[in-house]
Amino acid sequence: MYARSKRYPFGRSISRPVIRLLTAGLYAGYPAGCLLQLLPATGAGLWAHFAGLALIVVAVGCFLSIAMSSVQRQAQEVDAQLDERERAERDHAGYRAHALFSCVVLLGILYIALVSDLVANGKADLWLPQGYEGWNAIFWGAMMLALTLPAAVLGWRRGLPDVD
Numbered sequence: 001m002y003a004r005s006k007r008y009p010f011g012r013s014i015s016r017p018v019i020r021l022l023t024a025g026l027y028a029g030y031p032a033g034c035l036l037q038l039l040p041a042t043g044a045g046l047w048a049h050f051a052g053l054a055l056i057v058v059a060v061g062c063f064l065s066i067a068m069s070s071v072q073r074q075a076q077e078v079d080a081q082l083d084e085r086e087r088a089e090r091d092h093a094g095y096r097a098h099a100l101f102s103c104v105v106l107l108g109i110l111y112i113a114l115v116s117d118l119v120a121n122g123k124a125d126l127w128l129p130q131g132y133e134g135w136n137a138i139f140w141g142a143m144m145l146a147l148t149l150p151a152a153v154l155g156w157r158r159g160l161p162d163v164d
Helices: 016-037 044-067 070-076 084-120 131-157
Strands: none
Touching (some): 016 044, 016 131, 070 131, 084 131
């Protein structure tokens, strides 16, 4: 089941369509699941609550699959273990991932700042993280994003070998 070689001593080889599916599942499923968890867990909202929990479980499964892949290995490997092409790809992916992550964080801070002001003035009733659950969801989402974004950039940018 796990394809291993001398060149890639650990990490499951993963095809381009699969890495794209896994990253899409992670980056869409986790936020959607967290949003569904915000609904009250009574009546019809109970099913949405369970659907949100299921989406979070699927997203964590996608995260673990990415974390155990050869793409993640390349994204996190030390220089001595990579050839020049892999180092260049890894460095480029790290640069892009840093730029994307910084953009997401800054947009999140901007949202919280603007919505805090609007809610305080009674002009809007939008969601703000309050209490442990809200900040916990943001923390774990940011952690999964930070850990997998370089691998996701590698998977979406380069031609991975299509292996089964």
